[in-house]
Amino acid sequence: MINPSELHKSLLTIDTHIDIPWPQGASFLDETQRRVDLPKMRQGHMTAGCFAAYIPQGPRTPEGHGAARVRAAAMLEAITAMGGDQAVVCSNARAIEAAHARGATMIIPCVENGHALGGEIESVAKFASMGAVYMTLTHNGHNALADSSNPRADLGDGPSMHGGLSEFGREVIAEMNRVGMIIDIAHVSKASMLQAAQASRTPVMSTHSCIKTLCNNPRNLDDEQLDALREVGGMVNITAVSGFIRAGAKPNEVTCGDYVDHVDYAVKRIGLEHVGISSDFDGGGGFTGWHDAGESDAMTAELVKRGYDAKAIALLWGGNFLRILRQVEQAAG
Numbered sequence: 001m002i003n004p005s006e007l008h009k010s011l012l013t014i015d016t017h018i019d020i021p022w023p024q025g026a027s028f029l030d031e032t033q034r035r036v037d038l039p040k041m042r043q044g045h046m047t048a049g050c051f052a053a054y055i056p057q058g059p060r061t062p063e064g065h066g067a068a069r070v071r072a073a074a075m076l077e078a079i080t081a082m083g084g085d086q087a088v089v090c091s092n093a094r095a096i097e098a099a100h101a102r103g104a105t106m107i108i109p110c111v112e113n114g115h116a117l118g119g120e121i122e123s124v125a126k127f128a129s130m131g132a133v134y135m136t137l138t139h140n141g142h143n144a145l146a147d148s149s150n151p152r153a154d155l156g157d158g159p160s161m162h163g164g165l166s167e168f169g170r171e172v173i174a175e176m177n178r179v180g181m182i183i184d185i186a187h188v189s190k191a192s193m194l195q196a197a198q199a200s201r202t203p204v205m206s207t208h209s210c211i212k213t214l215c216n217n218p219r220n221l222d223d224e225q226l227d228a229l230r231e232v233g234g235m236v237n238i239t240a241v242s243g244f245i246r247a248g249a250k251p252n253e254v255t256c257g258d259y260v261d262h263v264d265y266a267v268k269r270i271g272l273e274h275v276g277i278s279s280d281f282d283g284g285g286g287f288t289g290w291h292d293a294g295e296s297d298a299m300t301a302e303l304v305k306r307g308y309d310a311k312a313i314a315l316l317w318g319g320n321f322l323r324i325l326r327q328v329e330q331a332a333g
Contacts, residue, residue, distance in 0.1 A: 004301040007310055012100045013296060014048045014108070014318035016237040016276055017186070017208035019283030020082070022054070022075060028082040035281035035292035038086060041105050044296035048096060048106035048318070050133070050207065051079045054283065055116040057141030057152060065144075069118035072111055076130040079109045091131040093326045110207075113139035113187075114146070114172060121168075124175040133325060134182035134207065137169065137196065145169035146192040149218045164191035170199050177201045180332030182324060190225060197228045202328045204232060205321075208239035208278045208285075211262045215247050223269065230270035233327070235320050237276035238262045240285035254287035256302040263316065264306065272312055276320050 018036050026032035031039045036049060053075035058064040080089045088104040090096045099106050109131040116135070117123040127135065137145050141152035142161040146169045151157035162169070169192075176183055177200060185193045186206040197204050206229075212220035221229075221236055229236060242254040245262060266275045277299065279285040281292060289298045303313050 002304050002310060004304045005297060007304070007313065008297040008300040009045050011045070011047070011300070011314055012096070012318040012322075013046050014050070014096075014276075014321050015046055015281070015293070015296075016050045016278040016321055017110075017112075017239065017283070018049045018051050018279060018281050019054055020051055020075070020079060021282065022078075029084060029086060035279075035286055037293075038083065038105060040292050040294035043294040044292075046293045046296045047100055048090065048108055049293070050108045050110045051082075052110050052112040052136075052283070053079060053116065053132070054112040055139070057113060057115055057139050057143060057148075057155065059155065060144060065115075065118035065120075068115045069120065069123060072116035072123075072127065073130070076109055076111070076127065076132060079107060080131055083107050089131060091133055092329055093322050096322065096325075108133055110184075111135040113143065114169070115139070115143040117145075117172065119144050119168070121171055121175055124172060124181065125179050128179040128181050132181060134184045134205075135176065136184040136186050136207065137172075137192065138187045140187065145172055146196070147189040148192075149187055149189050160189070160191070162192075164189065164195040165199065169196075173199045177328075177331060178333060180329045182328050187219065190222070193221075193225055194228055197232045197234065200232070202331045203234040203324050204229070205235045205237065205324055207237050208241075208280045209236055210238055210241070210244040211265045214262055214265055215244055217244050217247065219244055226266060226270050230274050233274075233324070235274045235276055235324060236266055237278040237321070238266065240279040240281070240287060240290055242287050245287070251287045251291075256289040256298050259287070259290070259299070260302050260306055263303070272315055273320055273323070275316060276318075277316055
């Protein structure tokens with residue numbers, strides 16, 4: 001019989017999407033009001049977190065693009081520095097595996113919203129050189145790359161701006177393939193997502209989405225999108241945002257069981273190797289039972305309760321993400 005606590009302590013657990021306070025916030029090294037800090041990661045045996053340089057969608061103007069580039073670079077610098085000498089920054093699969101072997105806690109940098117590029121293709125290589133392993137193509141609001149799942153009327157958005165990807169968006173995907181960055185399709189429209197899956201030479205993933213059949217939210221993925229992920233070898237990382245798990249639900253109304261309903265659905269629809277775990281902690285994620293990183297073992301306990309074995313849980317908690325990261329790295333150049 002599996003002991004959930006002992007199993008959890010043995011796993012390489014990678015939360016594929018976490019936000020950070022910005023421009024200033026409590027230290028990552030101390031116990032704070034943040035849902036993810038180093039003490040909570042250690043308490044909950046969360047081995048690694050993908051920490052996002054999140055750029056909110058702003059005006060698609062030279063000034064707006066310039067400000068986005070500056071913020072993204074500053075946030076990536078802050079992410080790589082926030083662990084001091086107590087956590088290891090990892091930007092490739094080999095480094096992640098080596099750090100896990102020696103028991104280190106890991107910080108994996110990433111970028112959320114292609115608006116961060118500031119309209120300059122050169123920014124892709126710059127972000128990769130600063131350690132970013134993935135970039136989310138859009139956030140809420142259309143940008144120069146693609147249409148978003150959530151248009152912003154306050155920015156003048158209609159339902160669609162490009163009909164999916166723009167020509168620049170396709171160039172960005174090709175450049176991300178070249179430098180070895182994962183293409184994250186969370187937040188993009190359905191047309192953008194399906195086009196990105198076909199345009200990329202490597203598997204795409206959603207780092208933080210749920211299942212539309214179970215919760216009809218524009219941020220969630222429908223069966224056609226899930227099937228497309230399977231066809232290209234990609235994956236969906238189920239996220240802990242209560243309103244994406246159950247329509248209109250508040251965090252105190254959602255449980256680990258509700259979350260794993262979405263995991264179960266995706267596993268049955270597209271296969272175990274195409275599903276993973278994320279929280280979106282400090283960006284809206286968290287609910288009863290998995291309020292912060294310190295409670296991450298509760299997710300493993302729920303998976304054991306549902307009948308997942310140790311190998312399956314290891315794949316969900318990080319193995320599948322590492323597989324795609326290796327594929328992206330091997331295809332680079």
